[in-house]
Each structure stands twice: as C-alpha cells, then as structure tokens.
Amino acid sequence: MAVDRALWWSVWWPWAVVWVVTALALLVALGAVVAAWRGRGRYAVAPGVPGVPIYLDEKAVMDLYQVGGYGDAMTKEVVDRVGTTRDGKIALKGLDVGVEGARQSGREVVKTYIENSEPIAVVGVLLGALESAHGVVHVDLRDRTVRGDVALERALGDGARTARLRRIDAYVSVRGEFRETGRHDGTRVFQAPYGDPDDPAEGPQVVVECQSAGLRPDVVPEGVFSARCLGRVQAWKAGSGEMVIRPIAVFL
Known part of the structure; x- marks a missing residue:
C-alpha cells in the first residue's frame, strides 16, 4: 500500500502543484477585483453629464x-473623446495636429474643442477632467451629505470627521432644490435651502448668481426645481445665512 502511494505521488505531484498554484492565483485575482471595486465605490464617480x-x-x-491645475486632465479628456485619425491627427474640426502636438499645444486643443462643441459636451469634458484629477467634492443639500473621497480628504485634511461647506477649498458639485429669486444687470440669481424645509425660503441658503448670457432661458424651469451646480465656494454671509457659490455650470 505504501508503495502504491509513493507511485501515485511520483506520477501526480506535478499536477497537484499546478492545481495549488492555480487556486492561489484565482484567490489573488479575486482579491484584486474586490479591492478595485471597493476603491471605485469609495473614490470614483462615473464621468459624464448628470442632466x-x-x-x-x-x-x-x-x-x-x-x-x-487641470490642464493635462482636460487635454486628455478632449483627446480621448474626439479620438485620432489613421495618420495620428486629432479628429477635431479646425485643428490639425498629432497627439504629440496636442500635448504641446493643449490650450489650443481645449479652446478649439469648446468653441466647436455644444455646452453639454463641454460640461462632460470638464466633469471628466475634475473627477479624474480628484478635484471636485459632491454635496447634497437635501439630505445634508458630503461625499467622502480623495478631493474631500485633500480639502479638509486626513482624519477630518466633519465637513462644513464653507470650509471646502475645492470645486463643489452641489445638488439641491433651486428657485429663481432675483434678476439684476445681466444676471439671474438662484437659491437652494439646506435640508428639505416646507418653505424653501427658510433657513440657510446656497446662492448662485448666473450670467444671463450663459443661461438657456428656454430650459430653465419655473418655480422650484432640482438641479446641480458645479462651482466654487466664494463667501459665507453669516448675517443672512447665505453661502455664495460662483457657478461654472448648472444642470438639471
């Protein structure tokens, strides 16, 4: 019996080693997939336009x-979106440079893309660049949450337990229930409350002042509407309880 076992082991031990190595490789691969998925859920936001x-x-x-500081990220977003032709040229109307030339003339690439693209495409590039560079913090005024990701950690410092919107020195993407509250010389003002009060004019407010030239008046809803503002915190007016954000883009 001992001889049979020795004979069996002498024949099958290489396959046993292969099976063990294969099982270990599968476990490592599975662990890497899980770690990547968890990391994506913690930090990443799918690029694109949310409305x-x-x-x-x-x-x-x-x-x-x-x-x-997002020049490289924006250039990459533009090049990835428009692609290249068979001869290596950027496939963008009004621009005839190769990929290397695009890297050297990134400002012209982005400028030409913006001038020749619809606003929704420009916003998509902007969001994609900010997200890939971890340069935007996501805020939901309705449930008063701030998404914890790399951008938030950079803005507040490692180990921070609380986040105040007025303390965030980064670009913010603020979701809330907005309404128009005023019109001035070439501008229109929109406000959204913190939380979800019965009266949207109650309590602290986020104030967004948009240049009329950049608005699409045929699309702006009447009354209270849910929207997201991408911009940067400009000021906190403690007396009136208003957080002023300079908007770059607003979308439904």
Missing part, C-alpha cells in the same frame, strides 16, 4: 484650464 445643462460659463472653463 441637461442650463448654464455654462465658458470663460470660467478656460480659466479653470489655464490656472486651475
């Missing part, structure tokens, strides 16, 4: 590209 854009400040988009 119909009703406002876009094109100058602010270019300012963000030029001085905001």
Whole structure:
C-alpha cells in the first residue's frame, strides 16, 4: 500500500502543484477585483453629464484650464473623446495636429474643442477632467451629505470627521432644490435651502448668481426645481445665512 502511494505521488505531484498554484492565483485575482471595486465605490464617480445643462460659463472653463491645475486632465479628456485619425491627427474640426502636438499645444486643443462643441459636451469634458484629477467634492443639500473621497480628504485634511461647506477649498458639485429669486444687470440669481424645509425660503441658503448670457432661458424651469451646480465656494454671509457659490455650470 505504501508503495502504491509513493507511485501515485511520483506520477501526480506535478499536477497537484499546478492545481495549488492555480487556486492561489484565482484567490489573488479575486482579491484584486474586490479591492478595485471597493476603491471605485469609495473614490470614483462615473464621468459624464448628470442632466441637461442650463448654464455654462465658458470663460470660467478656460480659466479653470489655464490656472486651475487641470490642464493635462482636460487635454486628455478632449483627446480621448474626439479620438485620432489613421495618420495620428486629432479628429477635431479646425485643428490639425498629432497627439504629440496636442500635448504641446493643449490650450489650443481645449479652446478649439469648446468653441466647436455644444455646452453639454463641454460640461462632460470638464466633469471628466475634475473627477479624474480628484478635484471636485459632491454635496447634497437635501439630505445634508458630503461625499467622502480623495478631493474631500485633500480639502479638509486626513482624519477630518466633519465637513462644513464653507470650509471646502475645492470645486463643489452641489445638488439641491433651486428657485429663481432675483434678476439684476445681466444676471439671474438662484437659491437652494439646506435640508428639505416646507418653505424653501427658510433657513440657510446656497446662492448662485448666473450670467444671463450663459443661461438657456428656454430650459430653465419655473418655480422650484432640482438641479446641480458645479462651482466654487466664494463667501459665507453669516448675517443672512447665505453661502455664495460662483457657478461654472448648472444642470438639471
């Protein structure tokens, strides 16, 4: 019997090693997939546009590209979206440069793309660049939540347990129930309350002032409407309880 076992082991031990190695490899691969999925759920937000854009400040988009530190991310987003032709040229109307040339002339790539694209496409590129660079914090005014991701950790510092909107020194994407509250010289003002009060005018408010030239008046709803504002915190007015955000884009 001992001889039979020795004979069996001498024949099958290489296959046993293969099976063990294969099982270990599968376990490692499964662990990597789970870790990646958890990391994606914690940090990543699917790029794209979460609705119909009703406002876009094109100058602010270019300012963000030029001085905001997201030039490489925006150039990559544009190149990824428009693609290249068979000869390696950027497939963008009015621009005839190769991929290397696009990297060297990124500002012109983005500028030409914005000038030749619909607002919804521009907003998509902007959001994709900000998300890939972990440059935007997501806020929901209705349930008073701030999404914890890399951008929030950078804005508040590691180990922070609470987040105040007025303390966030980063671009914010704020979801809330907005309504128009005023019109001034070339501007229209929208406000949204913190939480979900019965009277939307009650309590602290987020105030967004949009340039009329960048608005799509035929799309702006009447009354109270759910919308998301992408911008940056500009000021906190403690006396009136108003948080002023400079908008780059607003979409339903």
